[in-house]
Amino acid sequence: MAQSHIEIPSPAPALSGRKPAHGRRPAADTAADTRFDRQLARLLQHAARIFCDKGFEGASMRDLSRAAGMSLAGLYHYFASKEELLYLIQKHTFETIIANLRARLEKSADPEERIRIFIENHLEYSLANKEAMKVLTHEDDTLKNEHGAEVRAIKREYYRICLDLLEDLRKAKGLQFSGRLAVLSLFGMINWIYTWHNPRVDADAGELARGMGDLFLSGVLAGKAKRKSSEAKNSETRP
Amino acid sequence: MAQSHIEIPSPAPALSGRKPAHGRRPAADTAADTRFDRQLARLLQHAARIFCDKGFEGASMRDLSRAAGMSLAGLYHYFASKEELLYLIQKHTFETIIANLRARLEKSADPEERIRIFIENHLEYSLANKEAMKVLTHEDDTLKNEHGAEVRAIKREYYRICLDLLEDLRKAKGLQFSGRLAVLSLFGMINWIYTWHNPRVDADAGELARGMGDLFLSGVLAGKAKRKSSEAKNSETRP
DNA sequence: ATAAGACCCGAACGAACGTTCGGTAGCCTC
């Protein structure tokens, strides 16, 4: 229990530069943090909590109106529809995770440690932003058409990053395993957490990441080493 | 790709002995398979598919009415509410899985193999009943009150079975790991499958179970053996 | 001071929702 609330430090993609109502943005104030952007961010935060609690279909715009202290009609000044609201939450969450991840990955070239970085980054963000994270995973196939396609593209990018990390490890250690199965098993482990994690009972992100990293990496490394012998020495992995 | 469609063989708890409409059941015909029971089972199957596709909140009774070829009002002859419909699906699915599992577990006493049996049982049922399985996991905390409590009790039972299997293994091999983290990581791996499995691309249940069993058991076994040395010998796990 | 926006609201729109009501057609028993 080192820190109770984790503040992600790195370059989070700001959700700025958006239209008021249905119009377009004036022009070059990409510096963001206008009043519009701050209100929108506040609304997204409330919406994430409500979607998390009652599900996207189960939550109503009136719920959000009440929680945010704004009239029902007033909400539509900030987004065009309930569906776009979900899209904004998912896109911002996903892009922030990936941006954080890329920043952290620059600090290490060791394949094994980079996988640990991936896990730790995911868990830290997940536990620090539980609501948005549950909305991201639970409402995975809710969005359709363009919005859905865009989020799905980001998801494929995230998948790809993880797969590349694993294949780097495989090459470096001369291993032999199914990358797809490994990635998706890992995703299952780390995305499932939102269904059970209780901060009063369970460990914090760092410790969970260590435990899951041990489990996963031992599994991947020990599997079948280069098809020859089965001596899996590297059972302790941190430097 | 041994068999393409898996028929679960064992004692599946029949969903029989239920009331027509709001009345009670006549009495002693627990032998089931009345016309009422068959129709109900058919409706549950349609409902599972619809809940799977559109989510519980997103699906309407009119959708079910259309799919089942029965009038909207006619549906309520078989259950009292939409909520009870979800409850019946979840309860029946969960109880069938557990019944299958208990039957299979009797065939082996080896701790490691029993865990493999657990995984294989779960994956076989999951892939053979994708819709119901997605409804079970995706609508995990949708039910409230008595219905919710009852399903949650079955879930705890299932969790408990897996935890006991793991602790048997731990004792037998003198290992040291967090049972809770291991169980929940395993649950994540196997419950996540419904989000990605594509029968045209991915392996069948048996092969997936072998792959995930290798990954998970290697991870658990190799972790830290008995706190002394780090020689993780048992990297190949099948007998 | 005034025009032009950004910001926000009360009130309503039509559609869709889960559920219920009153009734009917068929079946089996006496």
Place this chain on the structure above:
DNA sequence: GAGGCTACCGAACGTTCGTTCGGGTCTTAT
């Protein structure tokens, strides 16, 4: 052949849904 029961239906009930309309008020630039 009357009574009772199961199985089912058309039509509606009252509610809630996402969204829109026609305005306001407040801020900012000229």
